[in-house]
Amino acid sequence: MHKSYLLALVSLLASSLVGARSVDGQIRLSDGSSDVIDSVDSIDSVGTGSDAIQIQKSEMDKVIASSELLSLHRSLVEIKSISDNEQAVGEFLLDYLHSKNFTVEKQYVAFDDDTGKTIRSPRRFNIYAYRNSASPSIILTSHIDTVPPFIPYSLSHPSSTPFKRDDILISGRGTVDDKASLACQTIAAMDHLDEHPDTEIGLLFVVSEETGGRGMSRFSESRLNSGTYHTIIFGEPTERALVAGHKGMIGFSVRVRGKPAHSGYPWLGRSAVSEILPILMKIDQLGDIPVSKGGLPSSKKYGRTTLNIGFMAGGLASNVVAEEATAKVSVRLAAGDPMEAQDIIVRAIRDTARQNRNDTTVVVTSGRDGKKGDVEITFGAESYSPVDLDFDVDGFNITTVNYGTDVPHWKIYGDNVKRYLYGPGTIFVAHGKDEALTVGEMEAGLEGYKKLIAAAVERERS
Ligand SMILES: [Zn+2]
Structure with missing residues (x-):
């Protein structure tokens, strides 16, 4: 025509x-x-x-089906893989990578059941894949688990604009976090290896990133973490910017124990709710108070430390003086190390609790050591300092992010190892009910990964 x-x-x-x-x-x-x-x-x-x-659904389906990248992404998203239930998506990836001539190793990762007991089972595994070398020099990694709830894969297109391939919106749980990166990394590696079969590229896809990083920790402690790499490319939604670093993290809970009594005679008891309130008020402000006055540190690069009291509960009924109150807090650390921050938090809680009643006992407990106090503070197992990353490849926007990643869970061996964090899609929709990205964004993400691989190969040569 x-x-x-x-x-x-x-x-x-x-x-x-x-x-x-x-x-x-x-x-x-x-x-x-x-x-x-x-x-x-x-x-x-x-x-x-x-x-x-x-535009009929079949037209959009055709666009997806005609692309190796978009089809892989679709298959990955269609398989439910909420943390601790990653087996099906793992099996799929295993078969897929086998069919693309990769050698694939399964690495089992234990999990805790509802009672806290550690279970070893074939239910969950990391995937480590390579074509020509079991000790690759460039490793691309992302996570295969998602947060709940499962949201099915779907395609749509804005009805107000003419049909454009790039504008097809791909929605569903994990479309962004982290199956966009997962699919782009896989295809980028394959495309590069098809052209340059000698490049030593490895793919590492881990479980449990969303629930504390147990998958990556398992890899890190294993023989697979051989230290032969010079470049690691982590995949998370960064809107295709290179991330210069992300904040550190600490999680903790506070439990206040009171003494129950009839609400008509509150002086006969001690309200755990009344006592936790000033403590929570103080915690809420810790990121805004200078360190010299007992607050948590800030930095030029990451701004202020922020705290989120994401959960609180306490008491039994309005006519009973509350015997117990608890809160759970997540801290995004802008500077310093987690041990210093923990000291600051404990001091702030202790000082506040004792302003209320100066014989209040405040203890730090693991929760399993049996230590008891009027106020009990328990720090989570996962804590780390702010993470600095490399961003020395031309042609990318540079940013910092406030979310946590698997980066701190990988213990690096060797000098001059470059770590990049990059991926298509935005964190602002990840974990939400509108999680989605466009075809254009996916395909641009693939190009970005190819560029990062090429830069790593170039550095190896020079
Ligand atoms: Zn993620």
Whole structure:
């Protein structure tokens, strides 16, 4: 079909919303764009209501099916893989990578059952894959678990704009975090290896990133962490910017024990709720108070330390003086190390509790050591300082992020190891019910990973 006729047809289509059929089966729909719809059959349905163009689902499915990257991404998202239940997606990846001539190793990762007992079972495993060397020099890694709840894979396109391949929106749990990175890394590695079979690239896909990083810790302690690498590329949604670093983390809980009594005679008891309130008020402010006055540190790079009291509970009924109150807090640390921060937190809680009642006992307990006090503080197992990363590859935006990653769980062996954190999609929709990214974003993410691999190879040579 002649191009000018084609464009005329497009504008006719866009303005009058009539169906159109092309002779060669291709039609360009957005002016100036090279996006091509392979078949116009679906456009027969154009013109239902206002100025919306209804592109049939089959058309979007075709776009996904015709791309190795987008099909892999779809398969990954369609498999439910909420933390601790990653077996099915692991098995899929295993088969997929085998079929693409990778040597694949399974690394089992234990988990804790509801009672806290550690279970070893084939239910969960990390995946470590390579083509030519079991000790690769460049490793790409992302996580295969997602947060709950499962949200099914779906495709949509804004009805207010002409159909454009790049604008197809892919929604569902894990589309962004972290299966976008997972799919892009896999295809980037494959594409690179197809052209340069000698490059030593490894793929590491881990479980449990969303629940404390046990998968990565397991890898880190194993023989697979051989220290032969010079470049590690971590995949998380960064909006395709290179992340110069992220904040550190501490989690803790506070439990206050009171003494129950009839609410008509509160002086006969001690309210745990009344006593935890000033403590929580203090915790809430710790990021805004200078260190010299007992607050948590800030830094130029990461700004202030922030604290989130994400959970609190206490008491039994309105007519009973509360015997117990608890709160759980997550701290995003902008500077310093977690031990110093823990001291600051304990001091702040102790001082506040004793302003209320100066014989209050405040203890730090693991929860299992049996230590008891009026106020008990328990720090979570996972804590780390702010993480600094490399960002010395040209052509990327640079940013910092406030979320945690698996980066601190990988103990690095060897000098001059570069660590990058990069991935398509935005953290602002990850973990939310609107988790989604566009086809254009996915494909740009793939290009970004290819660029990072090429830069790593280049550095190896020089
Ligand atoms: Zn993630």
